[in-house]
Amino acid sequence: MNTATPHSPMAYDRQPGFFSRAEMWLDARGKGAWIAAMVLGFIFFWPVGLALLAYMIWSKRMFNKSCNAMTRSRPRHMSKSSGNSAFDAYKSETLRRLEEEQDKFEDFLERLREAKDKAEFDQFMNDRANGSHPTDDTKDDAA
Incomplete structure (x- = not known):
C-alpha cells in the first residue's frame, strides 16, 4: 500500500x-x-x-x-541521496573531480589535434616551398 x-x-x-x-x-x-x-x-x-x-x-x-x-547532466541515480551525508559529499566531490579531469583531457586532445594539424600543414608548406612535391609537368617529362 x-x-x-x-x-x-x-x-x-x-x-x-x-x-x-x-x-x-x-x-x-x-x-x-x-x-x-x-x-x-x-x-x-x-x-x-x-x-x-x-x-x-x-x-x-x-x-x-x-x-x-x-x-553533462547526471543520471537520476547519481543525484539521488544515499541518506549518508558523508558519503554523499564524497560522491559529489569525486564526480566533480572526475568531470574536471575529463574536461582537461578533452582540452588536451584538442590541443594535440591542433598541433598535429599544424605540423602537417607546415610540412606541406615546406615541401611546396622546396619544390619537392610532384606536379603534373614533372610527371609528363618523366614519361
Missing part, C-alpha cells in the same frame, strides 16, 4: 514514466537507435516518425557526436 501524497517525500521516488524510460533506453544505445526509432515511426505511423524527428532536432540529438555526450 503506497501512502504517498503529492507533497510527501515518497512521491519523488517514483519510477520515471514510459517516455523518460524510452528516452534513456535510446540514449544508452546511441544515435543509431534514435534514427531507427524515427524510421520505424515513419513506416508504421508517419506522425510518430515526424514527432521523433522534431524532438531529435529540438533536443539537438541529430547534430551531436553521441547522445550521451549531449548533456
Whole structure:
C-alpha cells in the first residue's frame, strides 16, 4: 500500500514514466537507435516518425557526436541521496573531480589535434616551398 501524497517525500521516488524510460533506453544505445526509432515511426505511423524527428532536432540529438555526450547532466541515480551525508559529499566531490579531469583531457586532445594539424600543414608548406612535391609537368617529362 503506497501512502504517498503529492507533497510527501515518497512521491519523488517514483519510477520515471514510459517516455523518460524510452528516452534513456535510446540514449544508452546511441544515435543509431534514435534514427531507427524515427524510421520505424515513419513506416508504421508517419506522425510518430515526424514527432521523433522534431524532438531529435529540438533536443539537438541529430547534430551531436553521441547522445550521451549531449548533456553533462547526471543520471537520476547519481543525484539521488544515499541518506549518508558523508558519503554523499564524497560522491559529489569525486564526480566533480572526475568531470574536471575529463574536461582537461578533452582540452588536451584538442590541443594535440591542433598541433598535429599544424605540423602537417607546415610540412606541406615546406615541401611546396622546396619544390619537392610532384606536379603534373614533372610527371609528363618523366614519361
